[in-house]
Amino acid sequence: xxxxxxxxxxxxxxxxxxxxxxMTPAALKKWLDTDDSKSVGQSDGDGESVGxxxxxxxxxxxxxxxxxxxxxxxxxMRKVVGYVHRHLEQRPSGDVTDTRWRYSLMNWGHDPKA
Numbered sequence: 471x472x473x474x475x476x477x478x479x480x481x482x483x484x485x486x487x488x489x490x491x492x493m494t495p496a497a498l499k500k501w502l503d504t505d506d507s508k509s510v511g512q513s514d515g516d517g518e519s520v521g522x523x524x525x526x527x528x529x530x531x532x533x534x535x536x537x538x539x540x541x542x543x544x545x546x547m548r549k550v551v552g553y554v555h556r557h558l559e560q561r562p563s564g565d566v567t568d569t570r571w572r573y574s575l576m577n578w579g580h581d582p583k584a
Contacts, residue, residue, distance in 0.1 A: 480544055484536060487547035490554040491579035495532040498525055501576050510573045521577035524550065528579040554580045 493501065501507050502525045511519025528550060531543055539547075557575050561582070566572045572582055 475541065475544070480539075483544050483548050483551065484539070486551045487531070490551045491528060491532065492584045493576065493579050493581055495529045497581075498529050498532070498576075498579055502526060502529075506573050507577055510570045511577060519577065521553075521574055524553075525577045525579060532579075550578055553578050558582065 502522060507525070508519070508522060511521035513519050524546070527546055531539070531547060534543065554575065557571070557578070558580075560571065562569060562571050566582060575582055
């Protein structure tokens with residue numbers, strides 16, 4: 471393993487990812503096809519937001535066997551966990567059903583209404 475990552479760190483990251491990502495691959499794929507999904511987030515220049523691209527990668531990660539995860543996959547999982555945790559702390563008041571805040575989180579595989 472590279473980057474000084476232990477088996478325990480890796481297992482912790484996979485577990486935290488499973489807790490942060492509460493959407494199924496099918497639900498996330500369906501969400502990513504919506505206009506609302508495509509309307510939020512920062513673009514990285516190619517027209518697709520960083521979160522939307524991350525969502526597509528999350529679908530692939532959810533469909534992978536744990537034994538097949540690469541160090542790069544686990545690094546992305548750690549990024550997802552960090553994003554979800556940070557974003558949840560910024561929850562707006564009131565009903566969040568139709569908010570850019572919720573849509574952005576859903577692009578990262580977490581539906582706060584679930």
